[in-house]
Amino acid sequence: MKTAKVRDEQFSDVFALIWLFVSIFYFVALATYHPHDVDSYPLNNPLANKCGTVGAWLSWHLYRDVGWAAFLPALVAFYWGTRRFLKHPSGEWFYTIAGGIFLTFAGAALFSLVLGRAGGSWRETFPSYGGYLGLATARMLVQHIGMVGAV
Helix, strand or coil: CHHHHHHHHHHHHHHHHHHHHHHHHHHHHHHCCCHHHCCCCCCCCCCCCCCHHHHHHHHHHHHHHHHHHHHHHHHHHHHHHHHHHCCCCCCCHHHHHHHHHHHHHHHHHHHHHHHCECCCHHHHHCCECCHHHHHHHHHHHHHHHHHHHHC
16 A cells, blocks of 8 residues: 555656656747747758757747747646645646646737737747737637727
8 A cells, every 4th residue: 555655656756857847848949949940941050949859840839829828838837847746736637737728828818919910020920929829819809808808
């Protein structure tokens, strides 16, 4: 009985460390994004993204799809992994994931509403500072509850 509990705690620690490493990789990939790594010609050689080809493509897709709100799931994953590793339960995993998804939708919509269309080098690649998800969510919110309610 005691060995099963120790094994579960070890699994929990390893799982928490994996979440921490994934969230750090995700954050570094987003923080070191460069538009010439993926979506323009000539491509950077070597890549400017510190996480290599995987990080360059991951950050390009995330910025395109959810804009600056892409940092929010990384923060939620880091918070959840840290609390789990330090043995501070943060509630059910379902609610953590659902909250992270809701936070991403809300953040993307907020960035699209407040900051609007992307400018400068961002305009070449991305539709808005909230990405495609932010544009779609913001349009739906404004259409149904108005600009004041959406913000």
